[in-house]
Amino acid sequence: MKTNWRPKLGDKFIRRPRAKAHPLRRAIGSFGLFSAGYGNVGSSIYYALGLVALIALGATPIVLLIAGIFFIFTALSYAEGTAMMPEAGGSASFARRGFNDLFGSITGWALAFSYIVTIAISSYTAPAYLGYFWQPLTEPVTGTLAAMGIIFFLMCLNIIGVKQSSILNTFFALLDVITQIIIILLAILFIFAPHPEIFSHNVIGNWPSASGLILGIAIATLAYTGVETVSQLSEEARHPAITAPRALILLIAVVMILFSGISVAAFSTMTPTEMALEWARDPIAGIAYGLSIAIVPEEIATGLSSSPAGIIVITAFFGGILKLLPILVAVLATSILIIATNAGLMGISRLTFSLGRFQLIPLLFSRVHHKFETPYRAIILFSSVAILLLIPGFFKPETFVILGGLYVFGSLLAFSLAHASILRLRIRHPELSRPFKLRLNIKIKGYELPVTAILGLVFSSAIWLTIVTTQPYARWVGLGWMALGLITYLVFRHRKKLPLIRVAPEAKLPVD
Amino acid sequence: MMMEIKSILVPTNGGGADEEVIKLACSLARRSKAKVYAVYIIEVERSLSLDTQVDSDTKKAEKILTQAEDAAADADYEIETDLLQARDAGPAIVNEAVERGVDLIIMATTYEKAHGVPELGKAVYYVLKEAPCRVLVYRDSIS
Numbered sequence: 001m002k003t004n005w006r007p008k009l010g011d012k013f014i015r016r017p018r019a020k021a022h023p024l025r026r027a028i029g030s031f032g033l034f035s036a037g038y039g040n041v042g043s044s045i046y047y048a049l050g051l052v053a054l055i056a057l058g059a060t061p062i063v064l065l066i067a068g069i070f071f072i073f074t075a076l077s078y079a080e081g082t083a084m085m086p087e088a089g090g091s092a093s094f095a096r097r098g099f100n101d102l103f104g105s106i107t108g109w110a111l112a113f114s115y116i117v118t119i120a121i122s123s124y125t126a127p128a129y130l131g132y133f134w135q136p137l138t139e140p141v142t143g144t145l146a147a148m149g150i151i152f153f154l155m156c157l158n159i160i161g162v163k164q165s166s167i168l169n170t171f172f173a174l175l176d177v178i179t180q181i182i183i184i185l186l187a188i189l190f191i192f193a194p195h196p197e198i199f200s201h202n203v204i205g206n207w208p209s210a211s212g213l214i215l216g217i218a219i220a221t222l223a224y225t226g227v228e229t230v231s232q233l234s235e236e237a238r239h240p241a242i243t244a245p246r247a248l249i250l251l252i253a254v255v256m257i258l259f260s261g262i263s264v265a266a267f268s269t270m271t272p273t274e275m276a277l278e279w280a281r282d283p284i285a286g287i288a289y290g291l292s293i294a295i296v297p298e299e300i301a302t303g304l305s306s307s308p309a310g311i312i313v314i315t316a317f318f319g320g321i322l323k324l325l326p327i328l329v330a331v332l333a334t335s336i337l338i339i340a341t342n343a344g345l346m347g348i349s350r351l352t353f354s355l356g357r358f359q360l361i362p363l364l365f366s367r368v369h370h371k372f373e374t375p376y377r378a379i380i381l382f383s384s385v386a387i388l389l390l391i392p393g394f395f396k397p398e399t400f401v402i403l404g405g406l407y408v409f410g411s412l413l414a415f416s417l418a419h420a421s422i423l424r425l426r427i428r429h430p431e432l433s434r435p436f437k438l439r440l441n442i443k444i445k446g447y448e449l450p451v452t453a454i455l456g457l458v459f460s461s462a463i464w465l466t467i468v469t470t471q472p473y474a475r476w477v478g479l480g481w482m483a484l485g486l487i488t489y490l491v492f493r494h495r496k497k498l499p500l501i502r503v504a505p506e507a508k509l510p511v512d
Numbered sequence: 513m514m515m516e517i518k519s520i521l522v523p524t525n526g527g528g529a530d531e532e533v534i535k536l537a538c539s540l541a542r543r544s545k546a547k548v549y550a551v552y553i554i555e556v557e558r559s560l561s562l563d564t565q566v567d568s569d570t571k572k573a574e575k576i577l578t579q580a581e582d583a584a585a586d587a588d589y590e591i592e593t594d595l596l597q598a599r600d601a602g603p604a605i606v607n608e609a610v611e612r613g614v615d616l617i618i619m620a621t622t623y624e625k626a627h628g629v630p631e632l633g634k635a636v637y638y639v640l641k642e643a644p645c646r647v648l649v650y651r652d653s654i655s
Contacts (some may be wrong), residue, residue, distance in 0.1 A: 003644035005610050011603040014563055016554075016570075016595040 033230050033237055033247035034254075035173040036343070040118075040226030041255055042176055043340035045262055046333045047125040048223035050280035051404045056216025057272040058206030061263035063216040064223060068256050070463075071224035073456030074415050075252050076438055077422045079245040080450070082231040083436035084425070086240035089354035090231035091418035096358060098421030098428065102489070102501045105360040107417040109485030111228065111351055112382065113478065114410030118226070118344035119386040121403040123147040123154075124393060126337040128281035132330035138281075144393035150341060151390075155383035158345045159369070159376045172335055179332055180258050182321070183287055187265030190295050195268075202267040211470075218466045222404050223259060225411040227251070229343060232350050241435030262287070269294055281400060288329040292322040344386075345379060352378035359504040362492040389477075405467055405474035412464040413482075419457035423449055515646070519547040521614040522591075523605045523635070526552075526576045529620035529652035531583040536650065537618050538589035546615075548591040550580040551608055553601040562597055570595075602638025609643055618648045 007013075049060070056063045078091070087093040089104070092111055096104030127146040131138035137146055192199055208216060230247050234240040266275060266283060269290025279286025301314035352375045356366025369376045389406070393399040425432065427447045438450035468475050490500060498504040520537045524530045537548045552573045556562050577593040584591040598604035609617055617639060624631045632649070640647055 003610055005606060005642060005644050007603055007607050010599070011607065012562055012598065013604045013607055014597040016565070016597055 029237070030243040030246040030250070032170065033233055033243055034250045035170040036233050037227065037230040037247060037251045038173045038176075038254065039336065039339050040229040040343050041224060041251060042173065042226075042258070043122060043336045044223045044226060045180075045259060046129070046284055046337055047121060047281065047400070048220070048404075049262065049266060050275060050283035050286075051222065051400060052216055052220045053266070053272050053275040053283065054280055054401065055208070055212055055219050057208045057212065057276070058203040058267070059208050059213055059216055060220075060272060061203065061260070061267065063213065063220040064259055064263050066217050067220035067224060068259060070221060070456065070459045071227070071255070072252050073452040073459065074224070074418070075227050075248045077419050077450075077453045077456055078227055078231050079248045079436050080434060080438050080453075081418065081422055081425075082234045082244040082248070083241040084432060084434055086234035086237065086244065087354060088232050088350040089358070090228045090351070091414050091421065092351065092355060092360065093358075094421035094425065095417050096360070096503065098424035100501045101358070101360060101493075101499070101503050103417065103421070104358065105355070105489040106482070106486065107414055107421075108351060108355045108360050109482055109489075110410050110413040110417065112348060112355075112410075112485075113481050114225065114228075114407060114414060115344045115347045115351065116382050116386045117389065117403060117407040117410055118347070119151060119154075119341050119383065120147075120389040121400075121407055122337045122340040122344065123150040123386070124390060124400070124403060125281055126150060126334050126341070129285055129330050129333040129337070131282070132285060132326060141394055144390055144399075147390055147393065148387050150338060151383055151387050154338070154342050154345055155379055158342070158349060158379050159374055160372055172332070172339060176332055176336055177254065177258065179325075179328055180262060180284075183284070183291065183325070183329075184258070184261035184265050186291050186295060186321070186325075187268045187287070188261070190300060191268040191291075192264055199264060199268045202271050206272045214466060215470055218408060218463045218470075219404055221412060221460075221463055222408050224255065225407060226340075226343075228411075228414065229347065232347060245436035265291075282333070284333055285326060285329050288326040292326060295322055297322065345383065348378060348382045349375050359493070359496070359498060360489065362488065402471075402473045405471035406477060408467050409464065409471075409474045409478035410481075412460050412467065413478075416457060416460040416464055419453045419460060422453045423457065426450070515615070517541065517544050517546045517615045519549065519612060519614040519616075521605070521609050521612065521617045522548060522550045522580070523601065523617070523619055523639075524550050524552050524576050524580050525601075525620065526572065527620055527622060527652070529622075529650060530576065530580060532652065533618050533620045533650050534580050534583040534591070535587045538584055538587040538591070540616070540618075542589060548584065548589065549594060549608070549612060549614065550577060550584075550591050551594045551596060551605070552577050552580075553604045554595070554597045555601055556597050556599060558599060562599070600638070601635040602642070605635060605639050606642045606644075609645055614645055616646045616648060617643055618650060620650050620652065623651055623654070 052063060053060045081094040085093050085097060090111065092104050092108035095107040124147045127137040127143040136142045230244055234244040237243045265287050269287050275283055275286055297315045297318035300318050301311040304314055305311050352366050355361040356363055365378045366375050367377050368374065389403065392402060426449055430447065438452055440451045441448040442451055493500050517540060520541055522533055522537045534550060541548045554569045554573055556564060573595050577595060581591065581593055596604050596608065605617065619636055619639060621632050621636050636649060
């Protein structure tokens, strides 16, 4: 429709955000949010354990525990922020409201970076687990090509706009939790309990240097990244003020129990050196393999029953489980990692919509395809960056460590800004309704500040600085990305004659 | 010749005809899988800043737009809803229609007489006069 109609000089209009105005339906409950969050956080253990073992050696269970405590602080800050602002921008929305648009943009670019690396690292690890069925997938060239293929395939799916089923997420989350519980129970009952000295020898006998321990804690935070997913999805959740905090608390409990159990299982079945050298990319497959070697079904059967029939039945039962376990782990880990790759792509789509809506990134990134209604430009651009990040995988075996450093760089910067925003919101907007308000507050100049957010801020900033100072690749690629983001933001706002720091009005997303 | 419709704008006002208008828009849109946008405009008094958020107005607007969504859900069609603030509803409706490039505006109205003269409402007159696209005015039955 072509027209010359223009509003008259005095005609001004404001578009107001409304709780139900977006096309996203509020249909997800607490468990749906938990499943999506677990799909992202839970998938991390499939690669983080091996990566942490490479650096922290025997101290892996300890550094995972320390990083886990930090994860609790982060999840709690996200619970307060998400209940206040159930928006797809996640911590970028907290930063925008707590500080200003400049901080919102910085947080948004950090988040986008962590999503890109999620895509790269999850896709890079999936072929290693599939190597159980076809050995060449564990080779650098074939594995990297397969990872690039996974990203390309998912990029096409996300451009077309295939919806990820919440039921599928829940199914895989449940199957994953059950499989990990089986692994933990088998390891604790039949290896750890009768021979606790194996675990303690593997831990104490392979203690890392002080620098290895510190870097190990930094890299261990990788295992807990993905908490942002719950925050992002809250825009589609029923009663997000209630369901989001519930999902986050459930996530804390499940993840802490499983990760502790898995790290005990890991060093009950193999040494840290074995894990670092042979199973770095597929540590859970290593545990399943270790269990199938270490547990002898006949021994369990004779211990449990004295009748010949009982021995045969129990032997067949445990023999079946131990044979099935490596196959189940290979299939499940690949599925979970592909879902995590897809979650990264979906995260980018949602984040781009949100950042574009608040004019924190140029609108050309958020441009929606007229037919598929997806931000195809952002999906293609960010998927391409993820594919580029995998290129060293052809030549360098340490690509895995590089990707881990990059992931921690993006996530920890976003977490630091999230904690800072929660504190700033307490000072700037104490009057705002907080359906989930953090307890354990200290009063400074009359303002109630949550201790967990303060500790979270200090911890995440310290870890981020550790990565920046010790990992040159993460430092230059990460800082380069942030500089690019900042320049893009400043040029965009200047050209649009929008304030550089103050909050700009919402924009309508353009359609191609 | 049937006109091809790609998108329809339905300004809502909380009147009794809103539900029927939304359902009518959905049935027209279904043939060509067109988009339906329902919009509610909060008219802000000139004594207040345009971005002032009056709680009672917001609640009313949210309720009306939710009812519009429910009406569309009854018709098994998905619509987008928007909440705008303006000094006058008429220019805001036309601006929205132009920005979204809609092919048709469907407006509900009541037939009232002011001083013996039929009165359709200021916004309807403005839209009829200024909107560059087709406009369908829908009057509910008097009973």
